[in-house]
Structures are given as C-alpha cells and as structure tokens.
Amino acid sequence: MLVLSLEKIKQFQEKRRIKARVVFLLERKKSWRQACEKGRNKVIMGRPPCCDKIGVMKGPWTPEEDIILVSYIQEHGPGNWRAVPTNTGLLRCSKSCRLRWTNYLRPGIKRGNFTHNEEKMIIHLQALLGNRWAAIASYLPQRTDNDIKNYWNTHLKKLKKLQAGQEGQFRQISRGQWERRLQTDIHMARQALSEALSPEKPNSLLTELKPSCGYEKPAPASLYASSTENIAKLLKGWMRSGPNQSLTNSTTTQNSFNNMAVADSFSSEETLNRADENDTELSEAFESLFGFDSSNIDFSQSTSPDTGLLQDESKPNSSAQVPLSVIERWLFDEGAMQGKEYLSEVTPDENNLF
DNA sequence: AAACGGAGCAACCGCAGTAAC
DNA sequence: CGTTACTGCGGTTGCTCCGTT
Numbered sequence: 574m575l576v577l578s579l580e581k582i583k584q585f586q587e588k589r590r591i592k593a594r595v596v597f598l599l600e601r602k603k604s605w606r607q608a609c610e611k612g613r614n615k616v617i618m619g620r621p622p623c624c625d626k627i628g629v630m631k632g633p634w635t636p637e638e639d640i641i642l643v644s645y646i647q648e649h650g651p652g653n654w655r656a657v658p659t660n661t662g663l664l665r666c667s668k669s670c671r672l673r674w675t676n677y678l679r680p681g682i683k684r685g686n687f688t689h690n691e692e693k694m695i696i697h698l699q700a701l702l703g704n705r706w707a708a709i710a711s712y713l714p715q716r717t718d719n720d721i722k723n724y725w726n727t728h729l730k731k732l733k734k735l736q737a738g739q740e741g742q743f744r745q746i747s748r749g750q751w752e753r754r755l756q757t758d759i760h761m762a763r764q765a766l767s768e769a770l771s772p773e774k775p776n777s778l779l780t781e782l783k784p785s786c787g788y789e790k791p792a793p794a795s796l797y798a799s800s801t802e803n804i805a806k807l808l809k810g811w812m813r814s815g816p817n818q819s820l821t822n823s824t825t826t827q828n829s830f831n832n833m834a835v836a837d838s839f840s841s842e843e844t845l846n847r848a849d850e851n852d853t854e855l856s857e858a859f860e861s862l863f864g865f866d867s868s869n870i871d872f873s874q875s876t877s878p879d880t881g882l883l884q885d886e887s888k889p890n891s892s893a894q895v896p897l898s899v900i901e902r903w904l905f906d907e908g909a910m911q912g913k914e915y916l917s918e919v920t921p922d923e924n925n926l927f
Numbered sequence: 928a929a930a931c932g933g934a935g936c937a938a939c940c941g942c943a944g945t946a947a948c
Numbered sequence: 949c950g951t952t953a954c955t956g957c958g959g960t961t962g963c964t965c966c967g968t969t
Contacts, residue, residue, distance in 0.1 A: 633937065633963085655954065671955075672938070707957055722958075723936055931969080939961070946954070 630664040634673050638663055642670060643678050651679070676717045683715035687724055695721055696729055 634642075645661045651674060654667035663670060676682075687695070691713060698709040706718035706725075713721065 631939075667954075668940095669938080675956095676937080704958065718957075719937080726959095727935055929969105931967105933965105933967085935963105935965085937961105937963085940959085942957090942959100944955085944957105946952100948950105948952085 629666050629669075631669075634665075634677075638665065639673070639678060642673060646674060646678075651675075676719045681715060682717060684720075687716075687728075691716070692729065692732075695725060696732070699725060699729070 641661050641663055642657070645657060649660075654671040656667075657663065657670040658665055658667055661670075665673075694713060695709060698712055702708050704722075704725075706722040710716055710718035710721050
C-alpha cells in the first residue's frame with residue numbers, strides 16, 4: 574500500500590514539475606524580455622535569473638514541502654539548488670531550499686538540548702575562532718551553524734557574560750596569570766594540531782577532530798536511507814500528528830522529521846556503536862586539546878533519544894499500515910487545483926513565447 | 928482569564944567570494 | 949571582460965510558546 578502511495582506521489586511530483594517548469598519558463602522569458610525592454614535593447618550580460626521573486630513563498634516550511642524537498646534531494650543529491658524549486662515545483666527560492674536542507678532536513682542532524690560537553694566545546698571554540706559559526710559547527714558534526722549560533726545567542730552569551738564578570742574580578746587580581754593561561758591553551762591547541770597532522774599517527778587527533786565536511790559530497794548509503802524509506806517515515810510522522818495539526822504547527826513536525834533523519838543516519842547497530850565511539854573519542858581529543866575534564870560527562874548520552882527513536886522505528890509499527898488515502902487525496906486535489914490555476918493564468922500571448 | 932514580556936528558534940537578509948554566461 | 953547568479957556565511961528579525969503579573 575505504501576509503495577503504491579509513493580508511486581502516486583512520484584506521479585504527482587512529476588506533474589508538478591512539468592507545471593512548474595512551464596510557469597517558470599514563462600515567467601523567466603517575460604521578466605527577461607521586460608528587463609531588455611527597460612534597458613532599451615541594451616544587452617544584458619551574465620546569467621539569466623534562476624528564479625524571480627514572483628510567487629515565492631516565505632515563512633515556515635510545511636511538512637508537505639519538506640517531503641517534496643527530501644524526496645527530491647534523495648533522488649538527485651544535494652547541490653544545484655537553483656534547479657530544486659523548478660524541478661520540484663516548490664514555491665520557494667533556491668536559497669530557502671538549501672537552508673531548509675542544511676539546517677533541518679539533512680540526515681545526521683541532532684536536535685534538542687545541547688550537552689554540557691557541547692556547551693564547553695562551543696564556548697572554547699568561540700573563544701578561539703570568534704563568531705565563525707560554520708567553523709565551530711564543523712567540530713560538532715551533528716549540529717548546524719544556525720543551531721550553534723542560536724544557542725550561543727540565547728544561552729551561552731549570558732553565561733559568558735557572567736563568567737566574564739567573575740573573570741574580570743580575577744583578572745584585576747592577576748592579569749598576567751590569565752594571559753599565561755591563554756597562551757598555554759593556544760600552545761596546547763597548536764601542539765595537538767601538529768601531532769595530529771604528523772603522518773606517523775594515522776589515527777591521531779585529526780581523524781577525530783577534523784571538521785566534518787558537512788554534506789557537500791553525497792553521503793554514503795549507510796548514512797542516508799533510501800528515498801522511499803525517507804518519504805515513508807515523513808509521511809508516517811505526518812499521519813501520526815494528523816494533517817490539520819501538522820499544517821498548523823509545522824514546528825512540531827519539523828522536530829519529528831529531524832529525529833527521523835537522525836534515525837536514518839544511524840540506520841544500523843554498527844553505525845550507532847561507531848557514533849558512540851566517535852563521541853567518546855571526540856570528547857577525549859577535545860579534552861586533550863583544550864584541557865578540560867569531561868570524564869564525568871557521558872558524551873554519548875546525547876544520542877540516546879535518537880537511539881530510542883531508532884528502536885521505536887525498528888519495531889513493527891502498525892502506523893506504517895495507516896491508509897494514505899487522506900494525503901493522497903490532498904496531494905492530488907491540490908495538484909489538480911493548481912494545475913487549473915496555472916493553465917488559466919497562461920494567456921495565448923504567453924504561449925507564443927515558446 | 929487576560930495581558931504582558933522574555934526566551935527560544937526558524938527563517939530571512941545582506942554581504943563577499945566564486946562561477947557562469 | 950563585464951555583469952549577474954549562485955553559494956556560503958554571519959547577523960538579524962519576527963513568530964510562537966511559556967511563565968509571570
């Protein structure tokens with residue numbers, strides 16, 4: 574039943590893609606021609622615009638949009654974002670699609686509370702790197718730069734202010750000591766880095782502490798579930814909360830989606846164990862690099878909710894059998910409706926543009 | 928119960944570097 | 949070679965939720 578529904582979704586996507594393409598080409602040619610006319614036959618250099626702002630949606634993403642985006646990226650891989658709105662029919666700009674994917678939909682993202690260890694890492698890295706959130710995020714592979722930035726602005730900034738106040742008192746007492754400590758920290762970091770870079774130690778720090786490359790290159794199959802699974806999970810989550818609910822409260826759905834994505838990324842027990850090991854080793858490496866004690870902190874703790882979810886997902890779930898007729902109807906009704914709208918908007922004059 | 932304000936966070940904006948036409 | 953889009957990144961905004969009055 575699920576397979577049939579996904580097949581229908583694909584059909585819907587295909588239809589939507591074609592319609593979107595028609596609208597896109599019409600709009601592009603129209604705006605291009607208008608631009609040329611405005612410029613009094615002046616030749617416009619450079620690329621033609623990938624999309625214009627007409628009919629581009631803003632605001633929170635709906636679960637339906639997420640499904641479309643996820644399934645498209647699963648099929649084609651991330652990248653070439655300008656093609657995404659066109660090919661999917663999403664009424665979003667490419668930038669918005671990219672942001673949505675990188676910050677929320679891509680697999681391996683951990684949502685929820687930051688662990689104590691993560692906090693420490695962020696504080697230390699921020700002190701070393703400044704507000705270079707992307708660089709900081711590369712040391713916390715499961716967190717996005719946006720997430721870290723938000724967390725910093727809401728939680729850690731205050732914490733740092735408080736600490737700075739205390740440290741300010743301390744600094745008045747012994748500024749020299751504070752400076753020496755800072756230099757030691759930097760020296761330790763450098764030393765650790767040079768050790769890590771030395772070819773004699775292939776399993777050195779760098780392998781654990783190296784910035785993750787994000788998802789620039791296609792993720793290995795083990796890290797990303799198949800498109801069908803992804804969409805099925807998304808739909809499952811959507812059905813559980815109910816279409817109306819998910820439409821009005823996209824945040825809740827977003828979280829469940831992200832959890833699913835995480836569950837996808839650790840789709841086998843082996844990868845889970847490896848993730849735990851990586852967390853511990855990362856913790857140790859970081860400890861050696863920055864010199865704070867994290868022995869009392871369970872670095873792998875943060876993955877436990879996901880593990881729980883994974884266990885949940887692995888159980889035979891009756892909700893997988895939920896009839897998808899509601900969403901199917903919604904998808905196709907909307908598709909049919911939009912199709913009519915699109916076609917009614919196409920004037921004979923615009924048809925001549927082809 | 929209603930109003931208000933702060934916290935949290937998703938998404939947008941704008942800039943800079945790079946790539947494409 | 950000039951112009952413009954694409955991409956990545958950091959800063960900012962605005963919405964929603966929740967606690968307090």
